[in-house]
Amino acid sequence: MNQARIDYSPIVDRKPFFLPEGARVAVWVIPNIEHFHFDAPGTAITSSTAHFTPDVLNYSWRDYGPRVGVWRMMDIMHKYGVKGTVTLNSEVCEHYPQIMEAGMQLEWEWMGHGETNSRMLANLSEDEERTVIRRVRDTIERVTGKRPKGWLGPALTETFHTPDILAEEGFEYVGDWVNDDQPYPIKVRNNSLYSIPYSIEMNDITAFLTMHMTPEDFYQMLVDQFDVLYEDGASTGRVMSICLHPFLIGHPFRSKSLDKALKYITGHQDVWVTTGGEIIDHYKQQFQTEQANA
Template structure:
């Protein structure tokens, strides 16, 4: 059988659901919007290309310019981000490469003090999930979850793949390993259940739009541009949330948002969000638990 013939034309993970046809979703204390902030804390291998600010050197091995630009995030940017989020009472749900456990334990120490949640985020951000055999992928998932559990004392309940990458069996293997929610699918403003071979899986809204990588690298936005996009997104969701609750995901990379010229504007965007009353500042697991307990069975 050819490889093309083995690829299904339909994913089969969930039925179509129009948000206007669903029962109203209500968050705790009448909140209109559940806001979760997802810092992507990543390690990149030195011998291959990755995210780049200067494309001219990406073919170099090593590409010192772009590697060191990314390395800024774990050395400097994450600390500025933690300070600003703490100022606004926001606990992060960090998407964590397992290699971070070995290379940057100081970040985990600080995150635990702040009460952050940890999601699995692959081994490192140079290794996508797309070409592994089933056993290789199962080993990758288990190794990542075990490493984070050992380092933090808590087994991750959520998962965000590097580059949001999946094979056709990733969701099944995640559920098999005890993961309860995934953030790879960016197609909704509310959680929804996904079909898996065994166990259960919930999709939590993530964003390729309210994402500093898309903003700064793909769209060449300034820090103020991105902050205004965040405010506009929040205001729209807040208005819609009066009818049925919404989720706002803010996806961040410390090597991008962590620079002072961007962080000052982001600080103001968070102040705008936290100035409203009907907002729930939540972690991924808190959103998943509330939805499962109050809405999933309906």
């Protein structure tokens, strides 16, 4: 079957996307802050023990993130005035309250990211999925005082009903569709929903665990991505995502690559370092205004 959620839209045929104050690139940084269950498989640094229950080696490797790595990330991002847009497992609210408090002090934005990355959304019934999405939304709102605008499925998983449920439950944007340099509308049966540019490649999971990059390789990849988008953005604005996991980029020898990349990016003029919600708010304001004036 063909997908019916999005229209084919070549970027060369679109009206220009103007960013605030003449910026060429909107850069948003996405810390994936997750909770994994001790008796379930998860992201692994080695496959040698991944089939065991419990898998102490890989579980404790991931556990470096909330214990140490996220705090190093916060320091680096704050150093360059970068506010995170967190893809948040709602179980983090219960298990790591200090992270929630620190993120709120830094004025980070919170996106829904399922309840735990030990459980995906795939193969849920519509009612089951709606229940999960509502619980995630309500938990984040209760703890932070703000209803999340954005959503990223655990491992970017969806069902055929996910966009409809998200729109009906008050979410405004989703990062699962990694196919563009600009936001765009997704067809839903009620309300509205927008895709925001997220990346599976400008992503430390893919870079370090799949591509087996060095930290210096990762730095250069981020710089090259930025440079080309910055050049492209002279004619129509582009969006760059930097997708991070504290149990990877938070290690000392990798964190230097993030520090250098943010120093490079924020050292340029005409760059809007922002959050996911602000990008979508701006996109909607520009194109809804144009439609109203047409």
